[in-house]
Amino acid sequence: MQGSEPSWQEWITSNLSAGCVPADMQVRMIAAGWNEADARAALASGIAQVFPSLTAPVVALPVVPDTGMIWCEGREMKVTLRLASPAVALCENVLSSVECAELLAFAHDRGLRPSTVVDEVSGENLPHPERTSSGVMLKRAETALIDRLEHRLAALTNWPVANGEGLQILHYREGQEYRAHFDSFPGGAGGAVHTARGGQRVNTVLVYLQSPEGGGGTAFPSCGIAVCPQPGSAVIFRNVDVTGRRDPASLHAGLPVVQGEKVVMTYWQREGPYA
Ligand SMILES: O=C(O)CCC(=O)C(=O)O
Ligand SMILES: [Fe+2]
Known part of the structure; x- marks a missing residue:
């Protein structure tokens, strides 16, 4: 009362x-x-x-609470951090060093092109000074390894493999970066071009394949945290809030590489089947 x-x-x-x-x-x-x-x-x-962040859902992972360990597709992975807002989980041992090396060689053979971003107005994919890395876009299940990894990342995030976009491999040299951005699509006509197929990009899984000697963390400015790239580790985050709209806290950036090279694999998961 x-x-x-x-x-x-x-x-x-x-x-x-x-x-x-x-x-x-x-x-x-x-x-x-x-x-x-x-x-x-x-x-x-x-x-x-x-404290609204205390009640926000944390990225769904098929994990036994409080153990910090998960079995996923026959691998033991370690969950080392969970944040409520933005909804982030860090996971070690998602890929083996052999798998990282195979992907690096594969990306090298395929050739890297300048990365693009989605234009907020037209929806076109265009090169942009905000994103100076180079990348390779892979087709779904392009090779047996890629198919296996898509299934692994889908199992890790408890999200249907059918909702996943093709994997992307991004390569950053010294000074290259991806400035603060959202992975979710904007509202309006620019976003509608993309959401027509599969709906919103709800989850992002970033797996580090190669760590630079300096810089290159993945930063979440809304909570002041940066993830340090470790080969084989993943940072998983949710791009939308409980209503399915862009979560402002999901703003993130690939910080400039200060020394060496960074390679990361990005896996975006849609709201519905990406057919
Ligand atoms: O390179 C990073 O750490 C971030 C990459 C990223 O945000 C993306 O590919 O959408
Ligand atoms: Fe991103």
């Missing part, structure tokens, strides 16, 4: 914002006449309001 009184709601949100401990607040509320269940419920809704 008391929870509907604006003064209590304000007391809860202002104390939570000031860093008070919910358990201590509950004791105070009970002393003031609240019953325990109502106090808990009012505190939970206050927490959801003050």
Whole structure:
């Protein structure tokens, strides 16, 4: 009952914002006449309001909670970090060093072209100073290895393999970068060209194939974190919020490579089958 009184709601949100401990607040509320269940419920809704990131869903991974280890397509992988907002998971040992080397050789043989970005207005794929890397776009299941990796990344993210775009391999030399951007498509006509097939790009999986000697992290400016590239490791993130719209917290950047070369494989997953 008391929870509907604006003064209590304000007391809860202002104390939570000031860093008070919910358990201590509950004791105070009970002393003031609240019953325990109502106090808990009012505190939970206050927490959801003050710290929305705590209640945001974390990228779905078929993982036993708290173990940090997952078995995925016969490989033992290690989950080393999960963030709620943006929804990010870091995973080690997604690819073996032999698989990374095979992909590097494959990309080299296929030849690299300047990377493009989606023009927000026309929807065209165009080279852009914001994205200075070179890349190779692979067809789905182009080789047996690529087919196996698509199935592995789909299993890791609990997302249908049919919803995946072809893998892309990106190569950055010193000074090259991919400035802060969203992987989800913009609204309007520019985005509609792309979402007509498969819908929005909801998840991104980045697997590092080669790490530079300096720089080249993947940064998420909304939370001030940068992932350091480690060959065979992946960073997985969600590009949309619970309503399916672009999540502003999913803004990210491939930071400039300071020394050496960086190679990353990008796997984008759509909302629906990408047929
Ligand atoms: O290179 C990176 O770390 C980021 C790549 C990226 O954001 C992308 O390919 O969409
Ligand atoms: Fe991206």
